Structures are given as structure tokens and as C-alpha cells.
Amino acid sequence: MRYFFEIAYKGTNYAGWQSQPNAIGVQAVVENALSKLLRAEISILGSGRTDTGVHCEQQFFHVDIEHALDEVSFLGKINSFLPSDVAIRSIQRVKEEAHARFSATERAYEYRITLKKNPFLEGQALYYFKDVDLALMNKAAATLVGVHDFEAFSKVKTDVNNFNCNLKRAEWVKEGDKLIFHISANRFLRGMVRAIVGTLLEVGNGKLSLQDFKLILESKDRKQAGMNVAPHGLFLTRVVYPESIFQQ
Template identity: 55%
Template sequence: MRYFLDISYNGAAYHGWQRQANALTVQQEIEEGLSRILGAQIGITGSGRTDTGVHARKQIAHFDAETELPESQIQYKLNGLLPDEVAINSCRKVQPEAHARFDAQERGYHYFIHQKKTPFLVGQSYYFSHSLNVERMNEAAQKLLGRQDFESFSRVKTEVNNFFCEILTANWYCENDQLIFNVRANRFLRGMVRALVGTLLEVGRGKLTVEDFVTIIAAKNRTKAGRAVPPHGLYLSEVNYSEEIYL
């Protein structure tokens, strides 16, 4: 039987999602918990990787189990074993061929910025005190929409067949004294959101024009774009699938 887990985690204490030989990761925590519950070695496959320090409000992972247990029991027992920084929001049975990574139709991220120094957002949001023109940042963000080559915002050493992504939503908004970048697409390249945010901040500061931003997209060259902002402001916020995969 195959299951999908809906997972939230605070990534501050972890070296990202993906299991590593000499570092603590979210995947490792969940695999060890499932293995104890099911009495067998269980591996999980996530919808994608998040880097060290990046958080998730909704990460999806699948696993297979020979012993069939009620979804609610798996969720309850797993939450009892996991540290406070990791939570299982739901567990659902899915079609045997359903795949957390390859069947994902859309993914969404939020990046959080605060411009007034506050100790309560340390590790949860990026403190950026420079004055910003949010209207101009939103104007530039609209240039991201549609299917384009985003090599300028990808890590240089990454194994992908192409750099094309279809961005469906890209906008900035303010909420609870924070400035938030909301972006949703069919796929993302490694490091893409943090590079986008870093470059858009340069537009907001007046160091780049909207026309410059368009030129950077067309350049297909990472050195032309801005720096990657710190990981702790980034949240994987949604991963969506067709309802047909659920049982």
C-alpha cells in the first residue's frame, strides 16, 4: 500500500530535506519514525528537496508499506515520535503508482522579509532594512509569468534536462508587518526562488530597472542575476496533485 504524507517542518536545525551520510535531515527523521512504527526499513520519496535552513508548510512524500494501517493511526504514531520541529498534517492512501515528485502539478513558495528589527522572527524571516519600492518589484515580478528559460536564476552546477519553468503566480504583498513574495509554478530549479528574490530586491532598491530585470531573464546566465537571499526566509508552501491519485 502506498501513502502520501503531508509534512510541515522548521528547517533551522536540519541540513535540508534529503538524507545525507553525516548530517541530520528531515527525510532521515521521518524514515526512522516510520521504520519503528511499521517494523520494517521504510524509505520515503519527497516532492522535491529543500536546502539547509529552508522551511516547509506543505511538503509531500510517499512511502510503501506491506502492513496496512489506518491513515489516522500512522499520523498519530509518527507525530508522537518526531521532534517538535516536524509535523505530519495528514496521511492518505494513494494509487500504487502515485509519485510524490513526478505527479506534482504545481508547487508554491513564499519568501518572508521583515524591515523592522524584531527578535521574534530570527530564523523565520529575512531582516532587510533598506527602503523598497514594492510597486516596482511587482511590476518586475509580472515579467516572470508564463513558460520561460530561467537559467539566470538556477544554480550553476545542477543536473536538469532544461531550464524551462512555467510560472503561474508571482507577486509581493504585505501582511503583519512582513513583506512576502508569493510564487507558484509547475516546477522550480535549484536555488531559483532565492535568486529571484535577491534580484527583485535590487529592483526594489532602484539598483536595477524593470527593463534590466527582463534582460537578466533573457541572458540565461546566473552571473547576471542578483545574489541568493538567505534560506531562513523561504517556505515551501504548497504541492498540488490531481485528486485522481487519492483512494
Template identity: 50%
Template sequence: MRYFIELAYNGKNYHGWQIQPDVVSVQEKINHAISTVLQLQIEVVGAGRTDTGVHASQMFAHFDLEKEIKGDIVHKLNSILPNDITIYRVFLVEEEHHARFNAESRSYEYKIWLGRNPFLLDFSWQIHSQQLNVSKMNKAASLLLEYEDFQTFSKVKTDVYTFNCNVTEAVWKQEGDLLVFHISANRFLRNMVRAIVGTLVDVGLEKITVDNFREIIESKNRGNAGLSVPAKGLFLTKIKY
């Protein structure tokens, strides 16, 4: 039997989703909790990876079990897990349904606070004393939908079979001092969203033009793109199956 887990986490205290030696990861905490509750060695498979410090308001993972789960496993898991990880649902799916490979799209948000806010320090990148031209940032962001190869925004040393991604949404929305970048695609490269945001902020600061942004995409050279913005403003918000 294959079970899916829907969960969320605050990534501040974790070195990303995936288990790594000598550091604490979200996947490690989930494995420990499920193994403890079920009294079996369980290893979950995540829908993807988030980097160190990145948050997820919706994440899915799956695990296999030979017997049906009895009782309120969600309550039991949440009683074991730290407060910065929450399980929402555990539910049965088709045997072949895969948390990672069956995901059709993933959506991220990146949050920028225009000013100072002590209550959002862990969940946004705060920019003060600088004005952003959001209209130009949106013009540049719309160009992302015209391209498939995003090598420019990928970590240089990464083991991937292709740099191609199908971006279906890329837009900035502003409510008062909160500026949020929404982006959806079938897949994302390592560091891709944070590099895109850093380059779009350069457009907003008018360090580069919208035409420059297009040239940067076409260069396929990470050195031409902007900085990788802080992880704390990035949220995995939706996975569609």
C-alpha cells in the same frame, strides 16, 4: 499499497529535505520514525527537495507497504519525531500515485520583515534602514510569467535536463512591515526562488530597473542576477496534485 504523508517542518536545524552523508536531513528523520513505528525498513520519496534552512508548511512524501496500517500512526510518528517536524496525515492512494512526479504545481513564499523583529529572526529576512519600491518589484515580478527558461536563477553546477519552468504566479503582497513574495510553478530549479527574490530586491532598492530585470532573465547568466537571499525566509507552502 502506497501511502502518502502530509507534513510540515521548520528547516532551521536541517540540511534540507534530502538525505546526505554526515549531515541531518528531514527525510532521514521521517525514515527513522516510520521504520520504528512499522518495524520495517521504510524509505520515503519526497515531493521535492528543499535546501538547507528552508521551511515547509506543506510537504508530501510517499512510501509503499504490503499491509494495511492499523491504529493511529500519525500520533505514533509525532511522538517519535522532533518538535520541528509534524505529521498531519497518512493516507492511502492509488498504487501509481507518485509524490514527486504527480505534483502539478508547487508554491513558495519568501518573507521579508521591513525592520527589526526578534521573534521573526528564524522565519524572515530582515531589512532595516532601507526602503523598497514594492510597485517596481511587482512590475519586475510580472515579467517572470512571460518566460520559460530560468537558467539565470539556477545554481551553476546543477544536473537538470532543462531550465524550463512554467511560472503561473509571482507577486509581492505587503501587510504592514511584512512583505511576502508568492510564486507558483510546475517545477523549480535549485536556488531559483532565492535568486529571484535577491534580484527583485535589487529592483526595489533601485539598483537596477525593471528593464534591467528583463535583460537579466534573457542573459541566462547566473552572474548577472542578484544575491541568493537567506534560506530562513523561504517556505514551501503548497503542493497541488
């Protein structure tokens, strides 16, 4: 029987979703907890990977379990086995062909910036003190919407068949002393959001023109784009699936 688990985590103490040689990932922590609870070796498959230090408000993974679960009871049990910075939000039975990664139709991220030093946002927002032209940044961001080749904003060594993504939203919103970049697409490349944000900030502070930004996208050359911003400001906020995959 296949189940989807909805998970949230603070990424500060983890090497992203997957473990690295010298650091543990969220996936391993969850697999360890499930294996202890179910008294069997459990492997899970996530909807995608997050990099070291990136946070997650909503992600999913699927797991195959021999016997039916009491979702409500099991939710309480699994959370008691997990550390305080990892939480399972919900458990739902899905059809056998449902896949946490390949069935997803949309993913959304936010990159959060604080314009004033705020100790309560330490580790959860980038402190950025330079003045930026928000309107110009949004003009540049708007050119990303639609289907484009995003190789210029992808990590160089990555195992993908193509660099095409269909962006549905790319927009900066100012909320008091905070700037939040909202971006959603059918898929994302490794390092893509952080590279886009870093390049848009260079547009905002006058280092790049709107035309420069368009040429960077067309170049398909990572060296032309700006630096990756720090991971602690990035949040995976939503993963969307078709209703048809869930058991009625």
C-alpha cells in the same frame, strides 16, 4: 500499498530535505521514525528537495507499506516518534501509480521579509531595512509569469534536462511591517526562488532597472542575477496533486 504523507517542518536544524555529509536532513529523520515504528527498513520519496535552513508548511512524500494502515491511529504514533520541529499533518492512501514528485502539478513558495527588527520572527523572516519600490518590484515579478527559461536564477551545477518553468504567480504583498513574495509554478530549479528574490530586491532598491531585470532573465547567466537571499525566509507552502491519484 502506497500512502501519501503530508509533512511540515521548521528547517533551522536540518540540511534541507536530504542529508549532507556532515548534517542530517528531514528525510532521514522521517525514515528513521518510520523504520522503528514499522520494524522494517523504510525508504520514502518526497515531492521535492528543500535547501538547508528552508522551512516547509506543506510537502508530501510517498511510501509503500505491505499492510493497510489505520491512518488516524498511525498519525498519532508517527508524530510521537518525530522531533518537535517535524510534524506529519495527514496520511492518505493513493493509487499505486501515484508519485509524490512526478504527480505534483503545482508548487508554491513564500519568501518572508520583515521591515522592522522583530525578535519573534528571528529565523523565520529576513530582516531587510532598506527602502524598496514595491510597485516596481511587482512590475519586474510580473515579467516572470508564464513559460520561461530560468537558467539565470538556477544553481550552476544542477542535474536537470531543461530550465523551463511555467510560473503561475509571482507577486509581492505588503502586510504591515512584512513583505511576502508569493510564487507558484509547475516546477522549480535549485536555488531559483532565493535568486529571484535577491534580484527583485536589487530592482526595488534601485540597483537594477526593469529593463535590466528582463535582460537578466534572457541572459540565462546566473552571474548576471543577484545574490541568493538567506534561506530562513523561504517557506514551501503548498503542493498540488490531481484528485484522480487518491483512493476513493
